[in-house]
Amino acid sequence: MATGRNHRPATRSRGIPEATVARLPLYLRALTALSERSVPTVSSEELAAAAGVNSAKLRKDFSYLGSYGTRGVGYDVEYLVYQISRELGLTQDWPVAIVGIGNLGAALANYGGFASRGFRVAALIDADPAMAGTPVAGIPVQHADDLDRIISENGVSIGVITTPPGAAQQVCDRLVAAGVTSILNFAPTVLSVPDGVDVRKVDLSIELQILAFHEQRKAGEEAASADSGPDPAAPPVRAATSSRKGPDGDMPAVMPA
Amino acid sequence: MATGRNHRPATRSRGIPEATVARLPLYLRALTALSERSVPTVSSEELAAAAGVNSAKLRKDFSYLGSYGTRGVGYDVEYLVYQISRELGLTQDWPVAIVGIGNLGAALANYGGFASRGFRVAALIDADPAMAGTPVAGIPVQHADDLDRIISENGVSIGVITTPPGAAQQVCDRLVAAGVTSILNFAPTVLSVPDGVDVRKVDLSIELQILAFHEQRKAGEEAASADSGPDPAAPPVRAATSSRKGPDGDMPAVMPA
DNA sequence: ACTTGTGAAGTCTTTCACAGCC
DNA sequence: GGCTGTGAAAGACTTCACAAGT
Numbered sequence A, B: 001m002a003t004g005r006n007h008r009p010a011t012r013s014r015g016i017p018e019a020t021v022a023r024l025p026l027y028l029r030a031l032t033a034l035s036e037r038s039v040p041t042v043s044s045e046e047l048a049a050a051a052g053v054n055s056a057k058l059r060k061d062f063s064y065l066g067s068y069g070t071r072g073v074g075y076d077v078e079y080l081v082y083q084i085s086r087e088l089g090l091t092q093d094w095p096v097a098i099v100g101i102g103n104l105g106a107a108l109a110n111y112g113g114f115a116s117r118g119f120r121v122a123a124l125i126d127a128d129p130a131m132a133g134t135p136v137a138g139i140p141v142q143h144a145d146d147l148d149r150i151i152s153e154n155g156v157s158i159g160v161i162t163t164p165p166g167a168a169q170q171v172c173d174r175l176v177a178a179g180v181t182s183i184l185n186f187a188p189t190v191l192s193v194p195d196g197v198d199v200r201k202v203d204l205s206i207e208l209q210i211l212a213f214h215e216q217r218k219a220g221e222e223a224a225s226a227d228s229g230p231d232p233a234a235p236p237v238r239a240a241t242s243s244r245k246g247p248d249g250d251m252p253a254v255m256p257a
Numbered sequence C: 001a002c003t004t005g006t007g008a009a010g011t012c013t014t015t016c017a018c019a020g021c022c
Numbered sequence D: 001g002g003c004t005g006t007g008a009a010a011g012a013c014t015t016c017a018c019a020a021g022t
Helices: A018-036 A044-051 A055-065 A077-088 A103-110 A144-154 A165-178 A204-222 B018-036 B044-051 B055-065 B077-088 B103-110 B144-154 B165-178 B204-223
Strands: A074-076 A094-099 A119-126 A139-143 A158-161 A182-185 A198-201 B074-076 B094-099 B119-126 B139-143 B158-161 B182-185 B198-201
Touching: A018 A044, A018 A055, A018 A077, A018 B204, A044 A055, A044 A074, A055 A077, A074 A077, A077 B204, A094 A103, A094 A144, A094 A165, A094 B204, A103 A119, A103 B103, A119 A144, A119 B204, A139 A144, A144 A165, A158 A165, A158 B204, A165 A182, A182 B204, A198 B204, A204 B018, A204 B077, A204 B094, A204 B119, A204 B158, A204 B182, A204 B198, B018 B044, B018 B055, B018 B077, B044 B055, B044 B074, B055 B077, B074 B077, B094 B103, B094 B144, B094 B165, B103 B119, B119 B144, B139 B144, B144 B165, B158 B165, B165 B182
Parallel strands: A094 A119, A094 A158, A119 A139, A158 A182, A182 A198, B094 B119, B094 B158, B119 B139, B158 B182, B182 B198
Antiparallel strands: none
């Protein structure tokens, strides 16, 4: 796992499954909406619907946190909001630094969802000297030369990388050296980090490619009869006679030079 | 053999596991980089390292596509690039429409990774009449009133939603009505769509919250040298005052009225 | 000698279904 | 009547380890 994943082996620490952790924010959002409408309690069925999951899964998820519901009644909204927030660490303030203030970096700096929940954009950093001082979302951009100082002065432990791919690894190294231990990476690169540093990746083009895969399936199914396939751009050629065995779409065999 | 029949694996992706599909773009990116450096062949070990996964997983993934390697040698880079591209449906052109041209929408419109592989930003749509006609990333923004026409005229089947959350479901409905069958949703909302429509979600604040969870745990580990509590599992301590039995941190202030 | 491809084993996640409580 | 909490079963995914091929 070159992505610097944090593997916590056998020793059963009080482990909440990763899949559950990934859904807690979803529940929290749904609960917050209910809270704003002053709904006092909610059943697993209702909450699950609002969060877009099924209710058995939700109940199982909550069971890892403790017994926070009341049989026959449901869950107390405010109480759950607090418990999940605490579990996620959102009862404290997390200063975040965004590195790479291009289109995407600026969009993130302006994104309301950040500030709304424990996260505070503490610094914007860019390598372009021309940007230094320019305020983006009301926060002045600082130069990358000062990255170290900025990170430690602000006590930043979560960094967001929105640089071009070529710069991402280097920025990552510097962030880690300065004390950052969690990174959200928007650059389409595989980052390598030392043990103990978490990386999460958001990759727009990967998401689109996954959609395209399913989209293609749908189209193929529809016209399952004819239409053997539009001849795409020059397919590479494969060598010699041999044991190719693609599941269906085998192709004219040719080999690259 | 297994006891059960093969039921639909939720997202029917005939044969190829969803987890594998999600990694194909990663492999493709690594392969493209190799291709650009004119590397002719690559072993599962090398390619796995470049993609940030382990080699057994990669080989298993490829085995779902067919036997595209050569034992004792490795994989032919160009050939694999083609096969994966075809599998993902990237040998054809996918016109994409982005709805909601705020900061994020504009960032996406400018994002090079889109165009680079089969995806073409065919239309930008926004509800603000003041934006109509303004070019963003060289493409004029069109008004949401014409959404229907724009989608069908351009043959768009993939839509990207970057509107504020309040507008997302409505936009989604209109996209679906106009013929879109795959949606990439950046709005922090659970979209409901009819069967046959795929939705993928990218949620920035969720990613941050997951990082915060792990970050918090790291901090706690450091400090609490002694194990966090007497008993991590749930012992039948349910007596005492009331029936709450959270793992450790019991309530502070935020209880309901 | 070297690397792929894959059954089998292991682990993680989801779902079922019902006991227990309101 | 209601609903939660949870063992147990089912299923999906990963990893192991080695036979088979070049």
